[in-house]
Amino acid sequence: MTVTHIIGGGLAGLACAVSLVEAGERVALYEAGPALGGRCRSYDDRALGCRLDNGNHLILSGNRAVFDWLDRFGMRHSLSGPGRAMFPFADLRDGTRWTLDLGRGRVPWWVLDRRRRVPGMRLGELASLGRLLRAGEATSVAACLALGALAERLLVPLAVSALNTPVETGSAALLAAVMRESLALGGAACVPATPAEGLSESLIDPARDWLLARGAVIRTGWRAAGLVAAGDVVSRIEGPEGGVTLDAGDRVVLAANAPVTAALASAVLPGLVVPDAFEAIVNLHYRHEDRLTPGLARAAGDVGRAGFVGVIGGLAEWIFLKPGVVSVTISAANHLADREAEGLAAQVWGEIRAALPPAAGALLPEGVPAYRLVREKRATFAATPEQARRRPGTRTARNNLFLAGDWTATGLPATIEGALRSGHSAAKACLAG
Ligand SMILES: Cc1cc2nc3c(=O)[nH]c(=O)nc-3n(C[C@H](O)[C@H](O)[C@H](O)COP(=O)(O)OP(=O)(O)OC[C@H]3O[C@@H](n4cnc5c(N)ncnc54)[C@H](O)[C@@H]3O)c2cc1C
Known part of the structure; x- marks a missing residue:
C-alpha cells in the first residue's frame, strides 16, 4: 500500500494526514520540533x-x-x-469604552443602533466596506478606507489582525475574503x-491521538534536509537515520513554512516561487x-x-x-x-x-x-498584493509532490482556517493522483 510522507506537523500537515487517513490511506508525518503544532501550539x-x-x-x-x-x-x-458576536474595545486616547454588538442575524441592524456600533462613526463611512469587498487584486486596504471612526476603531484593527500586515500595504482582496466569511454573513458568523x-489541547493533541489510534506514523524531532528526484517523481527524503526511500506510488507533501519548503524542494522544484516577506x-x-x-x-x-x-x-x-x-x-x-x-x-x-x-x-x-x-x-x-501573487498551488511539476501550508494559494490570509483548508486540498490532490 502506498504511503504519503508529510513533512511538517503544523495544522496544514495534520489536516492533510487526517483527510488521507479518513480516505483509508497510510501516512507518515515528520515534524522537526519536539512536539506537533508549529505556529499554533x-x-x-x-x-x-x-x-x-x-x-x-x-x-x-x-x-x-x-x-x-x-x-x-x-x-x-x-x-x-461570549457565545455571541460581541467585541469590547477601549480607546486609550480618550478613555472611551464600548462593545460592538453585531447581533445574530444577517441584516446589520447594529449600524443603526448607537449603543451597539462604533462610537463616532458616520453611516457614510460604511461605503468603505463596499470598496473593500469589490477591491481588485492590486489594491491596498488603506486605499479603500474613508477616514473616520469606523476605520480607526474597527476596520484598521480588524485588517491588521486578520492580515498581520499594516493597512498601507495589506491586500484588500485578502481582507475581503475574510469579510465574506464573517462580517458579510452577519453576527452568527462572527462569534x-x-x-x-x-x-494544543483544542486543536493539535486530539488530531495527534486520532491519527495514532488509526495507525499513522508520527515522528517528532525529525528534520527533513532535502528531497531527491528520480525521473519526474520524488524518490527520497534526506533526513535523520538515513532518510526515507520512497516506494513506487508513494507521495510527499511539503507542509513546512514557505522558506523551508523552498529550500527542501530546491533540487526537485528549482525556481519554486514562494512568499519571501x-x-x-x-x-x-x-x-x-x-x-x-x-x-x-x-x-x-x-x-x-x-x-x-x-x-x-x-x-x-x-x-x-x-x-x-x-x-x-x-x-x-x-x-x-x-x-x-x-x-x-x-x-x-x-x-x-x-x-x-x-x-x-x-x-x-x-x-x-x-x-x-x-x-x-x-x-x-506579509499579506500584500505582491506576496499574494507568489503563493503556489498544491500541485507541483513532480507527480508525487504536493504543497500545503497557510502560505499556499488558499485565497485567505495566513490563518488556522487557511492552514486547515490547505491540508485538506493537498490530501484531495494526492487522492486525485
Ligand atoms: C503569534 C501568532 C498568532 C496567530 N494568531 C492567529 C489567530 O488569532 N487566528 C488565526 O486563525 N491564525 C493565527 N495565526 C496563524 C496560524 O497560527 C497559522 O496560520 C497556522 O498555525 C499555520 O499552520 P501551518 O501548518 O501552515 O504552518 P506551521 O504551523 O508553521 O507548521 C509547519 C511545521 O513544519 C515544521 N518543519 C519546519 N521545517 C521542517 C523540516 N525540515 N522537517 C520537518 N518539519 C519541519 C515546523 O516545525 C512546523 O511544525 C497566528 C500565528 C502566530 C505565530
Whole structure:
C-alpha cells in the first residue's frame, strides 16, 4: 500500500494526514520540533509556572474548517467565548469604552443602533466596506478606507489582525475574503472564541491521538534536509537515520513554512516561487495569581464575558484574560524587532491597566509582574498584493509532490482556517493522483 510522507506537523500537515487517513490511506508525518503544532501550539513555561500558547489565537464562528476540525474530534466544547458576536474595545486616547454588538442575524441592524456600533462613526463611512469587498487584486486596504471612526476603531484593527500586515500595504482582496466569511454573513458568523485551556489541547493533541489510534506514523524531532528526484517523481527524503526511500506510488507533501519548503524542494522544484516577506507577531504574557482570575473577569464586565478587549491608540492590540495570565497580542510587529524587552513590557502593562474597566485594572499591581515575551519573527507571510501573487498551488511539476501550508494559494490570509483548508486540498490532490 502506498504511503504519503508529510513533512511538517503544523495544522496544514495534520489536516492533510487526517483527510488521507479518513480516505483509508497510510501516512507518515515528520515534524522537526519536539512536539506537533508549529505556529499554533502550547507549552509549559517553567519560569512563569504555567502553560502558555505561543500566541493568542482568535477563532470566529464563520471559520468553517476550524469548527469541522473541532467537531471531528469532539472538541467544540474546548473553546470559550461570549457565545455571541460581541467585541469590547477601549480607546486609550480618550478613555472611551464600548462593545460592538453585531447581533445574530444577517441584516446589520447594529449600524443603526448607537449603543451597539462604533462610537463616532458616520453611516457614510460604511461605503468603505463596499470598496473593500469589490477591491481588485492590486489594491491596498488603506486605499479603500474613508477616514473616520469606523476605520480607526474597527476596520484598521480588524485588517491588521486578520492580515498581520499594516493597512498601507495589506491586500484588500485578502481582507475581503475574510469579510465574506464573517462580517458579510452577519453576527452568527462572527462569534469570537479562544481555546479555553490551550491551542494544543483544542486543536493539535486530539488530531495527534486520532491519527495514532488509526495507525499513522508520527515522528517528532525529525528534520527533513532535502528531497531527491528520480525521473519526474520524488524518490527520497534526506533526513535523520538515513532518510526515507520512497516506494513506487508513494507521495510527499511539503507542509513546512514557505522558506523551508523552498529550500527542501530546491533540487526537485528549482525556481519554486514562494512568499519571501514576513511579518512578526509579538505576544506578552503576564502572570498573575491564579486566585485573581474569577474576580478579574467579574470586575471586567463585557471584557470578562468576552475574555478579551480590543485596544485602540496603544501598542497593545488585543488583551486576553486567561486563567492566571493576562496576554497581549501585537500584530504586524516588524517595527518592534529591536525594541528592548523591559521597556516594551512596561509600556504594554500600563496599557493593560488603562484599557481594562477601572474596577478590573485596580485589581492588577502597578509594577510589571513576571512576564514572557514571545516574538514570532516570521509569524505569517506579509499579506500584500505582491506576496499574494507568489503563493503556489498544491500541485507541483513532480507527480508525487504536493504543497500545503497557510502560505499556499488558499485565497485567505495566513490563518488556522487557511492552514486547515490547505491540508485538506493537498490530501484531495494526492487522492486525485
Ligand atoms: C503569534 C501568532 C498568532 C496567530 N494568531 C492567529 C489567530 O488569532 N487566528 C488565526 O486563525 N491564525 C493565527 N495565526 C496563524 C496560524 O497560527 C497559522 O496560520 C497556522 O498555525 C499555520 O499552520 P501551518 O501548518 O501552515 O504552518 P506551521 O504551523 O508553521 O507548521 C509547519 C511545521 O513544519 C515544521 N518543519 C519546519 N521545517 C521542517 C523540516 N525540515 N522537517 C520537518 N518539519 C519541519 C515546523 O516545525 C512546523 O511544525 C497566528 C500565528 C502566530 C505565530
